[in-house]
Amino acid sequence: MSTIAAQRVKTEVPGPRSQELAARKAEFVSASVNPAFPVYIASAEGTTLTDVDGNEFIDFGSGIGVTTLGHGNAGTTGAAVEQIERFTHTLFGVTPYEGYVEVSRRLTEITPGDFPKKSMLGSTGAEAIENAIKIARAYTRRNGIAVVDHAYHGRTNLTLGLNYKATPYAAGAGPRPGEIYRTSNSYPFHDGLEGAEAARRAIAYLEKTAGTENLACLLIEPIQGEGGVIVPAPGFLSTLQRWCNDNGIVVIADEIQTGLGRTGKMFASEHFDFVPDLVAIAKAIASGIPLSAVTGRAEIMDAMAPGALSGTFSGNPVACAAALSVLDQLETRGTLDRAAEIGERLQAGLLALKSRFPVIGDVRGLGALHGIELVHADGTPNPEAYRALSRLTLERGLILMAGGSDGHVLRMLPAITVTDEVLDEALAILEHALEAYSA
Ligand SMILES: *Cc1c(COP(=O)(O)O)cnc(C)c1O
Numbered sequence: 001m002s003t004i005a006a007q008r009v010k011t012e013v014p015g016p017r018s019q020e021l022a023a024r025k026a027e028f029v030s031a032s033v034n035p036a037f038p039v040y041i042a043s044a045e046g047t048t049l050t051d052v053d054g055n056e057f058i059d060f061g062s063g064i065g066v067t068t069l070g071h072g073n074a075g076t077t078g079a080a081v082e083q084i085e086r087f088t089h090t091l092f093g094v095t096p097y098e099g100y101v102e103v104s105r106r107l108t109e110i111t112p113g114d115f116p117k118k119s120m121l122g123s124t125g126a127e128a129i130e131n132a133i134k135i136a137r138a139y140t141r142r143n144g145i146a147v148v149d150h151a152y153h154g155r156t157n158l159t160l161g162l163n164y165k166a167t168p169y170a171a172g173a174g175p176r177p178g179e180i181y182r183t184s185n186s187y188p189f190h191d192g193l194e195g196a197e198a199a200r201r202a203i204a205y206l207e208k209t210a211g212t213e214n215l216a217c218l219l220i221e222p223i224q225g226e227g228g229v230i231v232p233a234p235g236f237l238s239t240l241q242r243w244c245n246d247n248g249i250v251v252i253a254d255e256i257q258t259g260l261g262r263t264g265k266m267f268a269s270e271h272f273d274f275v276p277d278l279v280a281i282a283k284a285i286a287s288g289i290p291l292s293a294v295t296g297r298a299e300i301m302d303a304m305a306p307g308a309l310s311g312t313f314s315g316n317p318v319a320c321a322a323a324l325s326v327l328d329q330l331e332t333r334g335t336l337d338r339a340a341e342i343g344e345r346l347q348a349g350l351l352a353l354k355s356r357f358p359v360i361g362d363v364r365g366l367g368a369l370h371g372i373e374l375v376h377a378d379g380t381p382n383p384e385a386y387r388a389l390s391r392l393t394l395e396r397g398l399i400l401m402a403g404g405s406d407g408h409v410l411r412m413l414p415a416i417t418v419t420d421e422v423l424d425e426a427l428a429i430l431e432h433a434l435e436a437y438s439a
Helices: 016-030 074-086 097-112 125-139 157-160 195-209 236-246 270-274 318-333 333-354 383-395 419-437
Strands: 042-045 047-051 056-060 118-120 144-148 181-185 214-218 249-255 278-281 292-297 361-365 369-374 402-404 409-412
Touching: 056 419, 074 318, 097 118, 097 292, 097 318, 097 369, 097 402, 125 157, 125 214, 125 278, 125 292, 144 361, 181 195, 195 236, 214 236, 236 249, 236 270, 270 402, 333 361, 333 419, 369 383, 383 409, 383 419
Parallel strands: 144 181, 144 214, 214 249, 249 278
Antiparallel strands: 042 047, 047 056, 118 292, 278 292, 361 369, 369 409, 402 409
16 A cells, blocks of 8 residues: 655644634534534645645545546536536526537436436436436326335435435424335345345335335435445345336436446446436536436336426536536546446455454445445444544545444545545555554
8 A cells, every 4th residue: 555645634624714614604504504524625626625724635525426527627617617608597497408408318328228218407416306206106196105224315305204314314304205115225234135135025015014006116226325335235126126117116216426437337227237217317417516317218207297397497507518528528438447447446455454454344335436334343333433533534634424324334435537546545544544543
């Protein structure tokens, strides 16, 4: 492993200027909006964040997998600026523009499944999820929504009901929506089940508790992000899909975090021989400009009345221009291969750390989406270790995200433009942090 480069962090963290801003934040911003790392960012370039005190951090969060092509990406910035100069808004539902149609078309080409598809665009991930569910219900004329343990789908009123964790997302926010049925997922580190076995268990539970004929859709992340980078056992997703296909249940893949190259393929579903009917897309699609989409089977996408889908900012033209550049870059030869290569390098480094530090119970992930599950000696979740390690890495110049329903998974989502040098430096920082933690 390489050593840590020049001192990235020059002050205590947060530094004095960040502390001033945090005090102002406490006065003027809702306490329910709670930054994980209160280092206020002044600029960002590539895989580096620079805060208002001049400290640098290697960004292994990427705004939770949004800046997949790196901060300050020249292609997306150029495309967005050019569009801003032409026009910033008309509302596609009033007077349309080409960018929206082109993004819609391109998404139909790259999403899994060889059948006619259509898209609709929104602004946020939760909006995409809500619309996918509306569409699935209208198409099937059924109400039930099936979700799995450890799922995360957003923070709007409907999506609060879809999430596994009540706190902090839903606690105190009133009754959660009905007709949502939760079943078990595949979590090989804990359940030790083969994929098909885990799927049969999940299906049996849904058949009893929801009633197959009541289900409009199954909504599932191919790899759970927030839930702790949980990679299902092979055969889990495809077995669920077959059951849905046989029973008229629309399969919705939440690829908001896993999509668009992050796992080394355009969509994570492709790793699992999983062909959803609808795909929810957001996060990385426009390099940080809010944009989301639902893409899927044309006949399902057309189920609602004309005018049913849209919103003031849905499919904003600046975001569409940026998205077209993102798609161009992802479709450039070698980009996805590089994401896969990052995964191999990251996984090798993390497995080497696992062999030395028993606090690491499991290392898992694909491409530039990896997690390490932190455990106590008896294998139970160890959120204290996450808190200690994320603090130690922050002080050494590396931002790592939390994940896991117990906040006990270190989650890594570097840009797929990250260099080997920076990757190795991040691993070296993590190694130092683990040594300090274990000392
Ligand atoms: C982030 C995320 C969402 C919600 O997206 P927002 O843009 O925050 O509304 C939904 N599902 C998954 C898997 C996500 O990672």
